Amino acid sequence: MRQLVIEPDRLLRQGQVDRQLLAQSLLDHYFAPVHRLALSILADEAEADDVAQETFITALRRLDRYDPQTNLKAWLSTIAVNLSRDRLRRRKARQRWSDLWHGAQRHPGERARDVEDGQLARAATAALWAAVNDLDEKHRLPVILRYANGYAVREIAAVLQVPEGTIHSRLHHACRKLAVALGEPDTTALVMELFND
Secondary structure, three states, X not given: OOOOOOOHXXXXXXXXXXXXXXXXXXXXXXXXXXXXXXXXXXXXXXXXXXXXXXXXXXXXXXXXXXXXXXOHHHHHHHHHHHHHHHHHHHHHHHHHHHHHHHHHHOOHHHHHHHHHHHHHHOOHHHHHHHHHHHOOHHHHHHHHXXXXXXXXXXXHHHHHOOOHHHHHHHHHHHHHHHHHHHOOOOHHHHHHHHHOO
16 A cells, blocks of 8 residues: 655654655655756756756755745755756866867868758757757756746746846846747747747
């Protein structure tokens, strides 16, 4: 018989709580959305798995910093976003070294053909993700949280710890930048359509 799963918010408000029960409750309620968030930022299943697990380990270690009267989903998302950012920074550093090494070993004509082949092979979704990844972090993360993960503006504001008005502004500017990059007049509709495929 399956044990009744208690919401983690309720457990945390009760004060003294069994950590194993709390850990199971957190995983049952929030593992899927945290994993989806990490995957949408990292675009790598294995790294998303690692970040999701690391998020819950970090959360359990830092429970003393969580205020049970606040939004638990936003708190976990903040941890996941920060861990994902760290991984992206490490990945970019490794990629720069790899590009320098491999670029020095290849003929310039081969690099140009590779770029051409890649551009011809891209579908609309891949082009969108490339454009999103080209955005600076302050514009990229709100787009990913809003359109790829369905977060409300107030939730994004809580995760990124900035005012809601700033999130509205960043989403607006990000969509304008994406419109230019993709050559589309109404990128907000396009972004929503492609992310929801």
